[in-house]
Amino acid sequence: MMKFIDTHTHLYDEAFNSDIDQAVERAKMAGVSGCILPAIDMDNQIKLLSLSDRYPGYLYPCTGLHPTSVNSSFREELQYVYDCSCKGGFCAIGEIGIDGYWSRDFIREQMEVFESQLRLASKLNLPVIIHSREATDEIFEVLRSVRGESLRGVFHAFSGSFETFIRYSEYGDFMIGIGGIATYKNSKLPETLKKIPLDRILLETDSPWLTPSPHRGKRNEPSFIPLIAATIAQAKGCTAEDVAAATTQNAEKLFGIKFNNT
Numbered sequence: 001m002m003k004f005i006d007t008h009t010h011l012y013d014e015a016f017n018s019d020i021d022q023a024v025e026r027a028k029m030a031g032v033s034g035c036i037l038p039a040i041d042m043d044n045q046i047k048l049l050s051l052s053d054r055y056p057g058y059l060y061p062c063t064g065l066h067p068t069s070v071n072s073s074f075r076e077e078l079q080y081v082y083d084c085s086c087k088g089g090f091c092a093i094g095e096i097g098i099d100g101y102w103s104r105d106f107i108r109e110q111m112e113v114f115e116s117q118l119r120l121a122s123k124l125n126l127p128v129i130i131h132s133r134e135a136t137d138e139i140f141e142v143l144r145s146v147r148g149e150s151l152r153g154v155f156h157a158f159s160g161s162f163e164t165f166i167r168y169s170e171y172g173d174f175m176i177g178i179g180g181i182a183t184y185k186n187s188k189l190p191e192t193l194k195k196i197p198l199d200r201i202l203l204e205t206d207s208p209w210l211t212p213s214p215h216r217g218k219r220n221e222p223s224f225i226p227l228i229a230a231t232i233a234q235a236k237g238c239t240a241e242d243v244a245a246a247t248t249q250n251a252e253k254l255f256g257i258k259f260n261n262t
């Protein structure tokens with residue numbers, strides 16, 4: 001059976017309140033042998049941790065401050081991420097980055113928070129999970145400012161061009177996270193994926209959001225990962241088995257986890 005890793009799911013979101021155990025069961029049945037849980041902010045870090053404690057060796061927690069949660073109390077939030085990361089037990093700092101889509105009110109603060117979390121990850125030798133939405137210039141401005149730090153990680157929900165992927169690679173050992181967007185009609189991603197080597201690609205759902213076709217409109221969940229793998233296989237002219245094997249190996253390497261067979 002194929003083995004997949006969902007490198008980006010918010011299973012602790014309230015959208016899963018009524019059926020979290022069944023959602024995990026369905027994921028296992030679909031061949032998902034591990035999930036990474038990126039954090040958002042202080043409000044849900046505890047919920048994230050209690051869920052990952054319930055599924056040790058299957059759900060892996062992150063800590064980090066999401067750009068859309070950066071507001072006037074960002075210093076307190078950032079301190080919380082520092083405190084969490086000192087305690088250890090996290091496989092990545094994320095998700096972090098810049099979002100110019102929802103609001104640009106705190107864009108300078110988002111940049112400061114992003115920079116500070118990149119330095120933290122470099123110091124702790126942890127990978128980063130980066131969220132970049134309508135903020136390409138700001139992302140590169142921050143990446144330039146931390147040149148010299150040793151960065152590795154993933155640009156999650158990647159939907160950019162091959163050129164953007166190459167530019168990211170100049171600043172660290174970066175992979176791209178591919179999810180539902182690649183399955184949408186008119187998506188330019190499959191064309192781009194043809195040029196991106198399989199050893200740079202991770203699978204992700206970003207569930208409960210970004211549901212892949214043909215389930216668009218419904219809640220997303222990790223058991224939909226095989227649909228993403230099939231789309232990548234089709235784009236690259238290889239088998240879904242090839243995609244499963246490569247992306248699982250990539251996830252193990254990036255996050256330093258040996259995922260179990262389930």
Ligand SMILES: [Zn+2]
Pocket residue numbers: 008010038095206
């Ligand atoms: Zn996310």
